[in-house]
Amino acid sequence: MVVGDITTGADLVVIGAGPGGYTAAIRAAQKGLDVVLVEKERVGGICLNHGCIPAKSLIHAAGFQKDIEHWEEIGIHTENLEVDFQEIQEWKDEVIEKLDNGILNILDHHGVEYMKGTARFLDSNTIRVEEEHNAENVEFDKAIIATGSQPVEIPGLEFDKDKVISSREILQLEEVPDEIVVVGGGYIGMEAVTKFCKFGATVKVVEARDRVLKMFEEEIVNSIQETNESYRDEIYTSATAKKVEYEDDKAILVADQDGEELRISGDHILVAAGRNSKPVLEKLSLQNTDAEINEDGFLPTDEQMQTKDKNIFCIGDAAGQPMLAHKAYREGKVAAEAAAGEPAAFDNEYIPEVMYTDPEVAVVGLNETEARKKHDEIKVGKFPMTASGRALSTNKPSGYVKIIADSKEKILGVQILGSRASDMIAEATLALEMNAYLDDIANTIHAHPTFPEALSDAAEAAKNESIHSY
Amino acid sequence: MKFEFPDTGEGVTEGKFLEWKIEEGDEVEEDQILAEAETDKAVVEIPAPADGVIKELKASPGDKVDVGEVILEIETEENTETDKDEESKESEEEKTESSEKETPDEDFSTSDSEDVLALPKVRKLAEEKNIDLSDIKTGERITEEELIEYTNKENLESSEDTSSTSSEVPDESTGSNASPSVRRLAREKGLDISEIEGSGRSGEVLRNDVLNAAGEQNTEKDNEPSKAHTVESEEGEVERVEMNNVKQMTGSKMKKAKFTAPHVTHIDTADVTRLVKLRESVKNDIDEHLTYLPFIMKACYVAMQDHPNLNAELDEEKNEIVRKKYYDFNIAVDTNRGLLVPKIKDIDEKNLVEIAGGISDLVDRAQKRNISADEMQGGTFSITNIGAIGGEGFTPIINYPQVAILGVGKIQETPEVIEGEVKVRNTVKLSLSYDHRVIDGAEAARFMNKVIENLENPEEMLMEI
Numbered sequence: 001m002v003v004g005d006i007t008t009g010a011d012l013v014v015i016g017a018g019p020g021g022y023t024a025a026i027r028a029a030q031k032g033l034d035v036v037l038v039e040k041e042r043v044g045g046i047c048l049n050h051g052c053i054p055a056k057s058l059i060h061a062a063g064f065q066k067d068i069e070h071w072e073e074i075g076i077h078t079e080n081l082e083v084d085f086q087e088i089q090e091w092k093d094e095v096i097e098k099l100d101n102g103i104l105n106i107l108d109h110h111g112v113e114y115m116k117g118t119a120r121f122l123d124s125n126t127i128r129v130e131e132e133h134n135a136e137n138v139e140f141d142k143a144i145i146a147t148g149s150q151p152v153e154i155p156g157l158e159f160d161k162d163k164v165i166s167s168r169e170i171l172q173l174e175e176v177p178d179e180i181v182v183v184g185g186g187y188i189g190m191e192a193v194t195k196f197c198k199f200g201a202t203v204k205v206v207e208a209r210d211r212v213l214k215m216f217e218e219e220i221v222n223s224i225q226e227t228n229e230s231y232r233d234e235i236y237t238s239a240t241a242k243k244v245e246y247e248d249d250k251a252i253l254v255a256d257q258d259g260e261e262l263r264i265s266g267d268h269i270l271v272a273a274g275r276n277s278k279p280v281l282e283k284l285s286l287q288n289t290d291a292e293i294n295e296d297g298f299l300p301t302d303e304q305m306q307t308k309d310k311n312i313f314c315i316g317d318a319a320g321q322p323m324l325a326h327k328a329y330r331e332g333k334v335a336a337e338a339a340a341g342e343p344a345a346f347d348n349e350y351i352p353e354v355m356y357t358d359p360e361v362a363v364v365g366l367n368e369t370e371a372r373k374k375h376d377e378i379k380v381g382k383f384p385m386t387a388s389g390r391a392l393s394t395n396k397p398s399g400y401v402k403i404i405a406d407s408k409e410k411i412l413g414v415q416i417l418g419s420r421a422s423d424m425i426a427e428a429t430l431a432l433e434m435n436a437y438l439d440d441i442a443n444t445i446h447a448h449p450t451f452p453e454a455l456s457d458a459a460e461a462a463k464n465e466s467i468h469s470y
Numbered sequence: 471m472k473f474e475f476p477d478t479g480e481g482v483t484e485g486k487f488l489e490w491k492i493e494e495g496d497e498v499e500e501d502q503i504l505a506e507a508e509t510d511k512a513v514v515e516i517p518a519p520a521d522g523v524i525k526e527l528k529a530s531p532g533d534k535v536d537v538g539e540v541i542l543e544i545e546t547e548e549n550t551e552t553d554k555d556e557e558s559k560e561s562e563e564e565k566t567e568s569s570e571k572e573t574p575d576e577d578f579s580t581s582d583s584e585d586v587l588a589l590p591k592v593r594k595l596a597e598e599k600n601i602d603l604s605d606i607k608t609g610e611r612i613t614e615e616e617l618i619e620y621t622n623k624e625n626l627e628s629s630e631d632t633s634s635t636s637s638e639v640p641d642e643s644t645g646s647n648a649s650p651s652v653r654r655l656a657r658e659k660g661l662d663i664s665e666i667e668g669s670g671r672s673g674e675v676l677r678n679d680v681l682n683a684a685g686e687q688n689t690e691k692d693n694e695p696s697k698a699h700t701v702e703s704e705e706g707e708v709e710r711v712e713m714n715n716v717k718q719m720t721g722s723k724m725k726k727a728k729f730t731a732p733h734v735t736h737i738d739t740a741d742v743t744r745l746v747k748l749r750e751s752v753k754n755d756i757d758e759h760l761t762y763l764p765f766i767m768k769a770c771y772v773a774m775q776d777h778p779n780l781n782a783e784l785d786e787e788k789n790e791i792v793r794k795k796y797y798d799f800n801i802a803v804d805t806n807r808g809l810l811v812p813k814i815k816d817i818d819e820k821n822l823v824e825i826a827g828g829i830s831d832l833v834d835r836a837q838k839r840n841i842s843a844d845e846m847q848g849g850t851f852s853i854t855n856i857g858a859i860g861g862e863g864f865t866p867i868i869n870y871p872q873v874a875i876l877g878v879g880k881i882q883e884t885p886e887v888i889e890g891e892v893k894v895r896n897t898v899k900l901s902l903s904y905d906h907r908v909i910d911g912a913e914a915a916r917f918m919n920k921v922i923e924n925l926e927n928p929e930e931m932l933m934e935i
Contacts, residue, residue, distance in 0.1 A: 345655035347650070408672065434649045435674050 005446040010036040012339050013127055015119045015284070018045020020316030020328030021146030024336040028144075029110035031340035036113045036138055038129050043107070043114070044100050045148055047325040050168040055191055057244055058093040058171065059356050060199035062168050066358075070395055085176050085199065092171075111254040120285040124311045142339040143313050145284065145291075145299060146332065149317035156243040157183065157271050164244055164269045167192075176201050177267035181253045183241045188272035190231065191356050197230035198358075204264050206255050210405050211237055215353070217367045223417055225258030225412040227398040231357065236262060236460060244357040246271060277318040296320070303345040305335035313339060327351050338360040352433045354422040359385075359399040362425035365413025368404055377407040381436070381462025383454050385418045387469045390449040394419065403428075409438040409463070420451040427452055439461050472540045475507070475529075477722055485514070487533045487541075496524045496875045501736060504542070507535070522546035637661075648675040659684035661843060683843050685719040694707035716808035727870035731784075731905035735865040735877075736914045738921040739897050742881060746896045749929050754764040756823050762898075763801065763855060764825035766878060768935055769924035770851065771797050771817045777917040780874045784908050792906055800849035800869055801829065801837045806861075810836045822932075836876060862899040873908045875919070 014025045016358040017039035018113035025037040042049050065083055072078075107114055115138075117131035126139050151166040153159060161169055167188045170180075176199040182189040185207030193203045205212060212235060213221045225232040237256040246252070251269050278297030286293065290309035294300050298321075299307050299314035307314050313335040316328030330348060337344035352364040371378045385391040387401045399418025405411050431441055441459040446452050460466040475485065485507040492504050496517045502714065505516045529541045609889040648656070649811055652675055656663040659680060667685045668675035700709050722933040745765060753760045774781045778793040785792050803810045812832035814825060833842045852869040858878035866877040879899035886895040899923065904914050924931040 312833050343660070344654075345657060410672065435647060435671070437671065 001259065008036075009139045010034050010113070010338070011141050012036070013038065013119075013138055013143045014146060015044040015127070015143065016102075016146035016148055016316070016318075017114070017189070018146060018148050018316060018328065019047045019325040020148075020332040021045065021144070022107065022332075022334035023329050024146060024315060026106055026110050026334045027336035028339055029112050031337060031342065031346045033336075033340055034113075035111075036115055036140070037107065038115045038117060038127070039121045040116070040118045043103050044096070048099055048103075049096055051169060052325055054092050054171040055096050055167075055195070056356060058195045059191065060093070061088045062195045063358070064277065064296075065095065065200075066198045070396060074395075083199075086174060089172070089174070092450050116247045120283065121288045121312075124286070124289045124309050131387055132150065140311070142313065143320055144305075144317045144332070144335045145281070145307075145314040146328070147277070147280040147284065147314060147318050149277040149323055150273065152276045152277060153275055154183065154241060154271055159252075163246070163267075163308055164271060167270065167272050170268070170270050173268070178202065179204065179250075181206065181251070181254065181264050181265040181266035181268065181269045183271045185209075185235065185237070186215070186271040186272060187213075187275070187355050189270070191272055192272070193230050203230065204236065204266065206236045206239045206241055206253060206262075208240050208263065209237065212353075212434045216355075216361060216363065217369060217415070219368075219445065220361055220363075220415060220417055223399070224359065225359065228358055234310060236264070241271075247341070248430075263283070275317065275323055276402065277323075281318055303347065304338035305331050305346060305434065306338065317366060322351060322353070324351060324353070343444070348433070350429050352429045353424045354425060356422065358416045359396070360421035361415075361417050362421035363413070363415045364425055364429045366404055366415055367413070367415055368402070371404045371406075371412050375406050375412070376414065377392075378464040379405045379407070379409060380459040381466065382465060383453075383458035383461050383469050385454060387457070388449075388451065388454050389451065390451050393449065396420075397425075401454040403438070403455070403458040403462050405438050405462050411436050411438060411441070411459075414458075416455075418451070424452050424455060427455055471520065471522065471544050471546050473537045473544055475537055475539050475541050476516065484534055484536045484737050487531050487535060489531050490527060492524055494524050494527055494781060498522060498524060498544070516541075518544070520544065520546045540807050553831045616735050624927050647673055648680075652677050652680055656680045656683075659843075665844065665847075681718070683847070685715045687844075714807060716805075716810065720809050723866050723870065731868050731870055732871070732907060733865070733868060733874075733903050734906050734911060734914070735901055735903045736911070736918055736921060737863040737883035737899060737901045739899050740925045741886060741895050741897050742925050744833070744894045745925055745928045746881065756822050756826075758826040759830055760822065760826045761829070762878075762881065763829055763853065763932065764822040765925065765928060765931075766853060766855075766921075767799055767814070767825060768822065769921045769931060770799070770853070770876060772924050772931055772934055774794050774851075775918050776920060777913060779909050779913060780904070780917050782873050782908060783871045784873065784905065794850045796850065799851045800846070800852040800872075801833075802854035802856075803833050805837045805839075810841065811849070812836050812841060812854065813846055851875070857881060857898065861900045866903045867904055868905055873905040874914075875903050877903070889900065 008452050011033040012025075012028045012035045014021045014028070014035065014037045016295070017037050019024070021039070022043060022045075025035045028035045035198060039045075043347060044410055047050075047053065052133045056363075068078060068081060104114065115129055115131070115294060116194075117129040117135075119127045119129050122128050122137065123142075126137050127143065128135060128137050136218050151159070151168070157164055159169075160164055170192060176196065179202045180192065180196055182192050182205045184287075185205050189205050189207075192212060193205065193445070196203050198231065211218070211221060211342070212231075213224075218229065236255065236257060239255045242254045242256055244251050245254060245263075247265070250265045250267060253264045253266065253269050255264065276297060281293050286299075289312055291299055291307040291314070292300055299318055301307050301314050301319050304315045305319065315331035315335050317323040319331060331346055334344045334346045351360060355361040366374065367382055368378070380402065382400055383404045385401075386397045388397075391397050391399075396419030399416070399421065401424070402415045403411065404413045411428075413432070414425065418423050418424075427441075432437075434440075438459045442465075443457050444456065446456045456465070457466050457468050461469060488506040490505050492502075497752055498504065498521070500520050501517045501864055503515045504524075507514055507516060507825045508597075510771065511789040525545050527537075527542050529535050535541060558620065578820070615813065618717050618890075621623060642699050646667055647670075655677060656675070657668065661680065663680070665674055667673070668750075669679050682894055694695055700707060705776065729739055742762075749760060749762065749765070770780075773929050779791060781792065781794050782789075782790045798813050798815045799817050800811040800813045803812060812835075814820075814832065815829045817825065832841065832845065835845075849872065851872055852875040854866050855865060855874060855878045857878050860880055862879040864877050864879070866875045868875050877900065879901070881896055881898045883894050884897045885892045888895070900918065902921075904917050
């Protein structure tokens, strides 16, 4: 790369090096394109640096603290137990570092040009990349926008990165706070509960709607709340956050619950009320191209992830819901292949959703309520993890696997609640994409003893033929 | 309810009343034919918009009536109590519905009362799916894809309603019934997976289905002429010739057709002397290369109006004959890759010159290997014209799952006895092979008679189309 205000050229420019962006860059390079990848912060994006990976690292660590109680029960006695939260954070940062470097190595291996800077479009064939000390234009044949999203800010609860924080800062706390107030009872809010309750904090959740985790069936939410009191206690539903007040060292969230004022105090207020892709897209000067931001704040695309501008593709959070890294990975590959002239298409019908509560939740396809609306007759098989040898032998007996099929036994959806739900959903998703029937899962030999055996038992349960449950 | 003279499409604005089939005071059922009228395109039958009693006839045979003019009043159960406003609204709705219903049966296919453009098969599909085509907003003719897309959207929207919907619909209409790798394969072959007939469970499209569908396309192997190599055997020298994809496909299709459908071949001769003269007289006036094929296609299409079983398919599972209200004819084309069967769409809608243009284009592209599988699949009837090469009668094999194929021999001068005298006439032998499960010998003979009549009296036939 030549320094200075001059123009260079590339077959493909990818803007944003998050999961979607770096994947697109690597795949395009594999297809023989000359690729420039532009990132203003760190490779890996939110997911790797400020989202999935650090969150799950902390959940992993928090899990130990919880598990230690169980050690005593099974005869493992520990003395002088000490948890150093800062060391945990350092370990977490090492994980991120390792993954970031890994990606940089792969990019380098494939000859992707990695540029640090902020990009905006000059026209449908040129971006301007502004770096710290200079700027240059990059001409391209195709561009992929993968600029992601940022947390939504609620009026009255503007982020100050100290008391009022987003999902990003919560992962960088230097110590475990006594009390955290979470505004928003979605994934992020509930995962904060998972982590910090186990580390010993009190986490209070304020949700505007009548129940938390509105995207999941009530059965699932009830089950989590029954299993784990931290998802049940200190949950304030139908409560609208209004403003923050400060008292001593604490922040007080003032909320309105059915006309009554709630005052909930915490060391931090985590605002996790959704994410927004529009502010980032607006900085790209898309008016110089034919791509158009729609009223929902996304850049809509066709099946090949192409926007209204034939040279410009869009993937990941910026392309639309659901905002999930694994959707972005797949879209990145599709866009890269399409840009290379291949007949790729985002034809996926099933995108699994995973939530790292304890027990974990993972769902794909239709749930029972949705299936009943669409089909006169359905088959439902439910297998409790209490009947799984593997679940009991790892002291993870909570949860269940539920499988829904149509009257011809074609699988419509799977919901899993349990210790390894996030891993088990892969098999269910494959089954759905492959148009599998109950027998396909039931008659496949599942290794014993494992968690996924529960899936084949649930498939049998839907046929009223479960061996291990009734 | 006031019933207006319906818009029969094709820009028809007025018609002449021929006859009432009912009298005042008669009880009629919905769709019962009430009257016949003549427009400048054809004679149309006018069905009743609803069950009811005929109150007053407002037109008499011989009257000229404009589209939208009230031609009769019916007393229906609903309108005995409703006020005038509702009456007119209702009749408006009924009108739309009735004209849509008759559209596929009649040969009016490009527009209806809402000025919606769509092919008959699209209209039929819309009717099946209970969709009002005028709800679909496009600038031009509504395609099947657009309708399907709209239907899917409708299903999605309706699935969000609390009311339960029918159980089969969402399954069939949402998403592709194929695994990810097969979907990808279809895209690589340039095929729309939703148009490939699946042989798997519940019609799942399998890898082989895609490969079969792509078989007729110009893959590399297709393009190679058949490879041959010489082998010495004990008895003597033989040559072993590898079959290319086209030949293999033809082989397997022929085998399936011949062993599934019990074939009968009906052979007859048409005296086409007048047709030969007619073609001679016009062929220099038009740019397209006008062969006899467009005339023969039209002759078949017209004959199918009386014999719809010839443009059909057999649903073996349900034991139902599926009569098709669209007319897409395949023609056999000899290429250096083997036999290809490009499809000329909408024989009912196109005029002779358009059909001739379509044939030249498809034959040309078939020979240059520049034709897609889509352009060959899914016809409703086939014609094979070996006469261009030579020969009189032969026994063609049906292009399964179609139920009939017409073989056309060579047009030649033969001595014919006309009113006791031997005259030199132009004649052609026609060989109709048909699936005896669907079509009986008598019906085939009647169809053939009608085809011959059309070809022997081409001017009259042209008046009919």
